[in-house]
Amino acid sequence: MAGLYFHIPFCKTICAYCDFFRTGDLRAMDGTLRAMAAELERERDFISDHEIRTIYFGGGTPSLAEPAALQRLIDCAGSVFDCGGVEEITVEANPDDVTADYVAALRRTDVNRVSLGVQSFDDAELRFMGRRHTAADAVGAVKRLQDAGFGNITVDIIFGVEGFGAEVLGRTLEKTVLLGVQHVSAYHLTLEPSSVFGRRLAQGRMHEVDEAVSEAEYAMVERELSAAGFEHYEVSNYAREGFRARHNSSYWHGAQYLGIGPGAHSFNGNVRRWSVQRPADYMVLPRYESERLDEREHFNEYVMTRLRCAEGIDTEYMRRRFGAERFERVMRDAGQWIASGELRYANGRLSIPTECMLVSDAVIESFFEA
Numbered sequence: 001m002a003g004l005y006f007h008i009p010f011c012k013t014i015c016a017y018c019d020f021f022r023t024g025d026l027r028a029m030d031g032t033l034r035a036m037a038a039e040l041e042r043e044r045d046f047i048s049d050h051e052i053r054t055i056y057f058g059g060g061t062p063s064l065a066e067p068a069a070l071q072r073l074i075d076c077a078g079s080v081f082d083c084g085g086v087e088e089i090t091v092e093a094n095p096d097d098v099t100a101d102y103v104a105a106l107r108r109t110d111v112n113r114v115s116l117g118v119q120s121f122d123d124a125e126l127r128f129m130g131r132r133h134t135a136a137d138a139v140g141a142v143k144r145l146q147d148a149g150f151g152n153i154t155v156d157i158i159f160g161v162e163g164f165g166a167e168v169l170g171r172t173l174e175k176t177v178l179l180g181v182q183h184v185s186a187y188h189l190t191l192e193p194s195s196v197f198g199r200r201l202a203q204g205r206m207h208e209v210d211e212a213v214s215e216a217e218y219a220m221v222e223r224e225l226s227a228a229g230f231e232h233y234e235v236s237n238y239a240r241e242g243f244r245a246r247h248n249s250s251y252w253h254g255a256q257y258l259g260i261g262p263g264a265h266s267f268n269g270n271v272r273r274w275s276v277q278r279p280a281d282y283m284v285l286p287r288y289e290s291e292r293l294d295e296r297e298h299f300n301e302y303v304m305t306r307l308r309c310a311e312g313i314d315t316e317y318m319r320r321r322f323g324a325e326r327f328e329r330v331m332r333d334a335g336q337w338i339a340s341g342e343l344r345y346a347n348g349r350l351s352i353p354t355e356c357m358l359v360s361d362a363v364i365e366s367f368f369e370a
């Protein structure tokens with residue numbers, strides 16, 4: 001079964017760490033949404049699997065679009081694909097967009113999961129990151145969604161922020177747990193070159209946190225969320241039982257997905273493709289760039305995505321899918337990492353212990369085929 005991803009590339013303000021494909025020019029919203037419906041119909045056959053299991057509205061800030069407009073895209077998907085088995089429809093939302101009116105309108109759509117960009121419960125840290133909401137906005141947003149009956153809410157938090165250490169992170173984790181949400185994504189801050197933070201880094205006005213701080217904060221996130229009953233199932237993702245992110249999990253399992261909207265990525269099992277324009281040009285006609293994955297790239301991607309998940313590599317599947325020669329090489333190379341405790345082998349699976357995942361690049365890359 002496949003996934004549909006709608007990219008809503010509009011933001012009211014630009015966060016200091018952001019290098020995503022987005023624009024502050026909201027005037028193009030309506031035209032872009034109409035062009036997305038047209039793109040959905042035109043590009044349906046990019047994926048051969050037309051049974052849709054998950055739909056995801058990401059951004060940008062999808063909560064800047066009227067919920068009714070998102071529902072029109074969901075309805076359009078229903079007329080283009082087989083959506084009878086859709087299990088999860090997620091919309092990303094900025095906490096200060098989640099007013100009582102917004103929640104009421106969202107409740108009238110088929111959306112059944114909300115992803116809130118909380119990032120922190122410290123107002124000074126939120127201001128530092130250029131977020132436009134406050135900690136109180138985030139608490140209010142979750143409460144309004146819960147009161148309206150949304151029972152599948154995920155929040156994003158960020159750690160590894162220079163100047164905001166363990167104490168601030170501890171309070172953010174404590175408040176996150178108290179919210180009673182079903183899922184948490186916790187990301188280490190990265191200072192992307194094209195972001196405001198990246199430019200400050202280049203000017204020497206900002207620094208990456210020390211590796212020891214990164215590791216200590218990652219361990220703190222894992223300890224606190226695990227103690228609260230969340231399962232750490234992917235390097236950045238924690239879920240209560242039955243609430244793993246189905247859309248994102250399908251990416252990690254190599255499922256096909258069709259991305260719609262400016263900057264959206266698609267994958268049909270062999271070809272990865274992405275549209276490359278700003279909304280004004282996209283509305284006229286999307287233009288794409290693409291790459292075809294060869295067997296070596298398929299293998300490397302399989303190793304990378306599986307080792308970032310707690311379940312790891314199913315070695316028998318790997319042998320059948322990628323051949324005995326690759327299987328034997330991986331099993332041979334695994335020995336040194338198993339001996340050092342950075343890899344486990346149990347029940348036919350090779351996996352990285354979750355507490356080691358943040359610094360597992362060397363392990364993962366050692367299995368790549370050059």
Ligand code: SF4
Pocket residue numbers: 010011013014015018019020022059060061094
């Ligand atoms: S982080 Fe999200 S909300 Fe902030 S500018 Fe980037 S896309 Fe927009």
